[in-house]
Amino acid sequence: MSLTAVAHLNFTGQAREALEFYRSVFGGQATIVTYGDFGMPAALPDAGKVVFGQVTADNGFSVMAYDVPGTDGPATPAAPTTRRENGTTITKEPFFLSVRGATVEEVSPVWKGLAEGATVIEEFGPAPWAPAFGMLADRFGVTWIIDVAAGYQG
Incomplete structure (x- = not known):
């Protein structure tokens, strides 16, 4: 059996932008599926947000991301604590x-x-x-x- 660990990042409305950015940096393919694609009515606020997203590149890079439903975060994240x-x-x-x-x-x-x-x-x-x-x-x-x-x- 073979296992692969992939980071899964949780966003508050920025998952699509983040996935597109990571694809631009690492290359590869982005898969982005919205809550609406899974049947959520378009009139609901979360319908256009990402329920499943992944970037996978031939160089071995892979990351997953989604938007936590019911959240809308700031356009810019808080200052890093590191x-x-x-x-x-x-x-x-x-x-x-x-x-x-x-x-x-x-x-x-x-x-x-x-x-x-x-x-x-x-x-x-x-x-x-x-x-x-x-x-x-x-x-x-x-x-x-x-x-x-x-x-x-x-």
Whole structure:
């Protein structure tokens, strides 16, 4: 048997925009299905929101997302709670999404794409433990770690 873990992001009305943004950064195909597509009457406020969404790319990237019904969030997310101090990550967030590649050239375009409209927590560049590392909270408030595998076998 083979298992795959895929992050499933919950939004309050921004799932379509987020999925389209992630597809533009990572490539691949986006699947977006609305509550209306599943039969919710078009007159209801949530009918146009995403009940199932996924981006899957040939490079191995995959993420899922939906809009929590009955919610309408702010157009811009709250400021990230994660920060770096003296080489340490301080956070109250329950998770980060990590994208790891084999070379700086492979992950640099991902960093550049996600950084548009993001809050940079730690600039992308060489780190003591990896050829490149960076952390940011994207325009949707999702915190990402982008790095290059260094072969560390802890």
